Amino acid sequence: MISLELLNRAAVWAAELTEEERERARKGIIEKTYGKGVYVCHQGDRFNAWAGVFTGLVKVATVSDRGKQVSLAGFTNGAWFGEGSLIKGEMRRYDIVALRDSRLMLMDAGTFAWLLDNSVGFNRYLVRQFNERLGQFIGQVENDRMLDAAGRVARTLGSLFNPRTNPGVGQQLAITQEEVGLLSGLSRQVTNQSLKLLEGRGKLTVGRGGIAIRDWRDLMGSNA
DNA sequence: GCATTAACAGCCG
DNA sequence: CGGCTGTTAATGC
Numbered sequence: 001m002i003s004l005e006l007l008n009r010a011a012v013w014a015a016e017l018t019e020e021e022r023e024r025a026r027k028g029i030i031e032k033t034y035g036k037g038v039y040v041c042h043q044g045d046r047f048n049a050w051a052g053v054f055t056g057l058v059k060v061a062t063v064s065d066r067g068k069q070v071s072l073a074g075f076t077n078g079a080w081f082g083e084g085s086l087i088k089g090e091m092r093r094y095d096i097v098a099l100r101d102s103r104l105m106l107m108d109a110g111t112f113a114w115l116l117d118n119s120v121g122f123n124r125y126l127v128r129q130f131n132e133r134l135g136q137f138i139g140q141v142e143n144d145r146m147l148d149a150a151g152r153v154a155r156t157l158g159s160l161f162n163p164r165t166n167p168g169v170g171q172q173l174a175i176t177q178e179e180v181g182l183l184s185g186l187s188r189q190v191t192n193q194s195l196k197l198l199e200g201r202g203k204l205t206v207g208r209g210g211i212a213i214r215d216w217r218d219l220m221g222s223n224a
Numbered sequence: 225g226c227a228t229t230a231a232c233a234g235c236c237g
Numbered sequence: 238c239g240g241c242t243g244t245t246a247a248t249g250c
Contacts, residue, residue, distance in 0.1 A: 148226090149227080177242070186227080189228080189244080190227060193244095208236070209237095
């Protein structure tokens, strides 16, 4: 169980719930800290929780058939994820790894199901979330087929800095260039070159172990 | 051409 | 020292 104050800070959707629903939600959530590099859950686990990032950065990843690391998505401050497996009652299809020290909120499956059945506000939030994700998914396909390396890196960062899916993200994020590469589907070297290029265009600033952006929409290209 | 892997030196905490 | 970064060389589609 977490405090009402923490719930309000960690979950934008809390504001859309009734007082009773909020109370129910906070009782069904625990806070857990994960160190850098620690697995939150492994592929094939029955991880019975809906998760929110309070602070930190986690990625959804898997290993290709030839043993290569592939990162699929990153989540940072304010992002809630994992409803897919929860709704379908499936085992986790991917690994979830903390890329740096992260404080997560874990809502148990029973509470999630209750909110889904009883809270209009909660459902509104989920629909918006699905809609946003679908847009990003379609953008990813375009990403793979049409964009050059710098475009892909820009898109990847645009998604990471998207305040609609990561409401607590700021203008700066602690992430290594190697991880940006893994998320972009590019090697570290090309990622480095692309970041320099984007920096030259004034779209972002690269620092050691972190990247600062000016406007996430600017990174997403035409359809944000 | 453009991206990948390998390798290495420099830098910073 | 160990992890991250910036660069270059060799190789591949």
